[in-house]
Amino acid sequence: MNNMRANKKDEVSGYQLDKFQDLIARLFQCCQERMQYQCERFQLPDAEFRCLGMFGEERYLTAKSIAHRMNVVKSRVSKIIDGLLKKGLIQRIKDPEDSRVHLLSLTPQGQKKMNEINEFLDEVYGEVLSRMATDQRRAMLTNLDILKASMEAVKEMMV
Amino acid sequence: MNNMRANKKDEVSGYQLDKFQDLIARLFQCCQERMQYQCERFQLPDAEFRCLGMFGEERYLTAKSIAHRMNVVKSRVSKIIDGLLKKGLIQRIKDPEDSRVHLLSLTPQGQKKMNEINEFLDEVYGEVLSRMATDQRRAMLTNLDILKASMEAVKEMMV
């Protein structure tokens, strides 16, 4: 009797659903506001900011690879790169093996800016985490990981 | 010896910090992609979509109140409302008590669209939650709530 729907997934209460939607919306809001704050603080438009951040992972990037990583079209990347070049944060050299491609890398000034940014990010995220007790923090991260997995799985369904 | 820094908050390991930053970035990404998917699916620009959603909470809205809720300047709201009016999703009447203000409300068509949207949202969020066991889900929501509180507290510091 009790498990007439036992073959279905565990049931989600309406309360949980509402609560969850609200939580996600608020977290999303926080992230967006932090982005905006960052952009103002470091005097960079959002796209240039995100682009700059990718040079931490690899020394040289090309327009094509940036387009791929940022999930935007190449013409968009042209403009972003323009902005960063004009600000003196990245530099461009020709690829010696293929003169169609430009290799992009941080200038010393860009490197310095990235260090400042990373310092700021560590500070902000660290502050968030430090507001929880050690055990709490560990539990939260574990649960967040589970949530991430679940959301990414559902994301795949929405194409 | 061990607690030389006992007066400081519990320490956050570098590993936790990296992990956390990555998790947040990915969750944020998921939310953004879902937004984009929604907009395409319901044939609405993002801003109009978000605006429409606010009519669930109150029957009548004004440009001013929308500007406040959406955290956007009133000229922007004018354009958003224009779009929704043109699509026949909302309607406008003069406030009988103050002829400067326009009262905005959903048309039947707009109501129908909102129902579809809410159905979709419940489905998506429900799917995410249903991928966890009941206990897991409860724990995750609790932890998410704690995270939200922490992030909102830190947000206040960034003004």
Add this chain to the structure above:
DNA sequence: CTCATATTGTTCATAGGGAGAACTATAACA
């Protein structure tokens, strides 16, 4: 070697997102 094809990147047109200033119309108060 040369011509067709593919790839990298730029420019331009178009459209949405958002801020701010100038302006209109209506209220409200002195």
Add this chain to the structure above:
DNA sequence: TGTTATAGTTCTCCCTATGAACAATATGAG
């Protein structure tokens, strides 16, 4: 009856993003 405040609209400007057309270089087939 004038100020002064408030609600909206319009205009200009900038950022984000796409797609199409176009340049220059690479590459592979004949």
